Amino acid sequence: MSPAVVVVIFTIQHDALSVLLIERAANPGTGQWALPGGILNPGETLEEAAVRKLEGETGVRDVYLEQLFTFDPIENTGAGVIVSYFALVDANRARLRPDLEWRPAWRPVRGLGELAFGNELIVGVALERLRNKLDYTNVAYSLLPAEFTLTELQRVYEAILGETMDKRNFRRRVVGLGVVKESGGWRKTGAHRPARLYEFTSRAPVTLG
Amino acid sequence: MSPAVVVVIFTIQHDALSVLLIERAANPGTGQWALPGGILNPGETLEEAAVRKLEGETGVRDVYLEQLFTFDPIENTGAGVIVSYFALVDANRARLRPDLEWRPAWRPVRGLGELAFGNELIVGVALERLRNKLDYTNVAYSLLPAEFTLTELQRVYEAILGETMDKRNFRRRVVGLGVVKESGGWRKTGAHRPARLYEFTSRAPVTLG
DNA sequence: CCAAAAGTGTTCTGACTACACCCATGC
DNA sequence: GCATGGGTGTAGTCAGAACACTTTTGG
Numbered sequence: 001m002s003p004a005v006v007v008v009i010f011t012i013q014h015d016a017l018s019v020l021l022i023e024r025a026a027n028p029g030t031g032q033w034a035l036p037g038g039i040l041n042p043g044e045t046l047e048e049a050a051v052r053k054l055e056g057e058t059g060v061r062d063v064y065l066e067q068l069f070t071f072d073p074i075e076n077t078g079a080g081v082i083v084s085y086f087a088l089v090d091a092n093r094a095r096l097r098p099d100l101e102w103r104p105a106w107r108p109v110r111g112l113g114e115l116a117f118g119n120e121l122i123v124g125v126a127l128e129r130l131r132n133k134l135d136y137t138n139v140a141y142s143l144l145p146a147e148f149t150l151t152e153l154q155r156v157y158e159a160i161l162g163e164t165m166d167k168r169n170f171r172r173r174v175v176g177l178g179v180v181k182e183s184g185g186w187r188k189t190g191a192h193r194p195a196r197l198y199e200f201t202s203r204a205p206v207t208l209g
Numbered sequence: 210m211s212p213a214v215v216v217v218i219f220t221i222q223h224d225a226l227s228v229l230l231i232e233r234a235a236n237p238g239t240g241q242w243a244l245p246g247g248i249l250n251p252g253e254t255l256e257e258a259a260v261r262k263l264e265g266e267t268g269v270r271d272v273y274l275e276q277l278f279t280f281d282p283i284e285n286t287g288a289g290v291i292v293s294y295f296a297l298v299d300a301n302r303a304r305l306r307p308d309l310e311w312r313p314a315w316r317p318v319r320g321l322g323e324l325a326f327g328n329e330l331i332v333g334v335a336l337e338r339l340r341n342k343l344d345y346t347n348v349a350y351s352l353l354p355a356e357f358t359l360t361e362l363q364r365v366y367e368a369i370l371g372e373t374m375d376k377r378n379f380r381r382r383v384v385g386l387g388v389v390k391e392s393g394g395w396r397k398t399g400a401h402r403p404a405r406l407y408e409f410t411s412r413a414p415v416t417l418g
Numbered sequence: 419c420c421a422a423a424a425g426t427g428t429t430c431t432g433a434c435t436a437c438a439c440c441c442a443t444g445c
Numbered sequence: 446g447c448a449t450g451g452g453t454g455t456a457g458t459c460a461g462a463a464c465a466c467t468t469t470t471g472g
Contacts, residue, residue: 070292149424178260195425
């Protein structure tokens with residue numbers, strides 16, 4: 001049986017970590033929410049299939065994408081093993097594409113509940129992996145535009161880890177470890193003084209420390 | 210096509226990290242060294258297949274076993290995706306079983322060279338993962354008998370990480386983090402005073418810190 | 419003048435590093 | 446008596462955690 005690929009696509013929406021889910025408007029699983037995924041096309045590699053799914057749902061490429069875990073086949077689906085990936089995208093760049101059969105939507109990870117095919121387990125594994133990676137890599141680069149304020153970056157970290165952090169310690173850490181550097185730009189936002197803009201030192205995955 | 214499972218089985222032999230390889234005495238790949246692996250049996254899960262392979266080659270069960278990565282199919286092998294696992298066994302408990310088609314042997318990881326099917330890449334990924342896990346988990350429990358001296362444990366760490374460590378710092382760390390505790394026993398070995406024996410605080414995988 | 423958000427330093431603590439000698443035993 | 450290998454303490458450094466006030470700006 002042909003293997004299937006499933007992608008856990010995370011983004012930050014309204015300061016909440018969210019995952020892209022699809023509501024089935026046709027059988028099997030009508031009315032249920034599931035992760036985007038499907039069978040490999042002939043001649044396609046696993047990663048190519050994951051990229052295809054990611055791009056098909058969000059329109060973005062060149063984001064952080066990592067293989068997660070491989071699950072046993074699910075009975076009665078006609079597919080083989082399920083190779084899962086997780087990806088991180090900037091919500092402002094993503095353009096969801098609803099159609100008649102599939103209704104994609106960002107859903108906050110907190111309080112997800114059960115999904116079709118037990119997919120909530122895959123989301124759980126992905127979340128755990130993401131939290132770990134945040135500590136010792138620069139993966140967050142894939143969740144933000146090229147320029148951002150340190151406060152925005154901190155909100156991303158807090159949304160993922162589910163805890164608040166001290167502003168001064170956070171700044172020291174991300175700058176000191178070389179995760180980000182000043183971009184030279186400034187931003188005026190609302191009723192306060194302009195904020196210094198930052199950019200990631202590297203826009204490819206890097207392990208720190 | 211049916212998925213295949215491949216297992217990277219590590220052990221410590223003569224203070225050297227070694228991996229179980231099989232020399233093919235039949236086609237395909239006669240004379241080449243490869244990792245143990247094969248096709249899933251009907252109705253079997255991925256992990257069950259990995260356990261079966263592990264037990265078939267070494268006779269041991271209930272050791273550390275973790276899914277590693279899933280690779281794209283290799284052309285002309287008739288198998289589908291390759292789900293790799295890695296395992297850690299105590300060389301003194303393992304009993305290799307040569308037969309006419311397969312000649313299994315422990316081979317030191319240092320200086321392995323190329324293997325059949327590019328399997329050296331899988332060993333490389335497994336080694337990297339093992340080194341990382343050693344830092345923040347108790348996985349070493351699966352490489353040693355129930356009781357051991359701290360010097361023996363240190364030699365295991367050194368063999369895996371490929372670097373020597375300070376004895377006093379090492380002891381402080383493994384005891385302080387609760388990886389091991391005194392078992393109460395003593396061992397006489399050769400021409401020196403008896404050595405205190407230790408055991409792992411947990412013989413199941415635990416994340417520390 | 420007030421609300422909103424950015425920016426900034428110091429102290430304490432715990433973990434990790436480097437480093438050298440003594441002692442019990444078996445031969 | 447000597448070779449073998451187990452066992453032990455201290456000082457320095459660095460990273461992370463806790464903690465509060467000032468400044469600019471727009472309305």
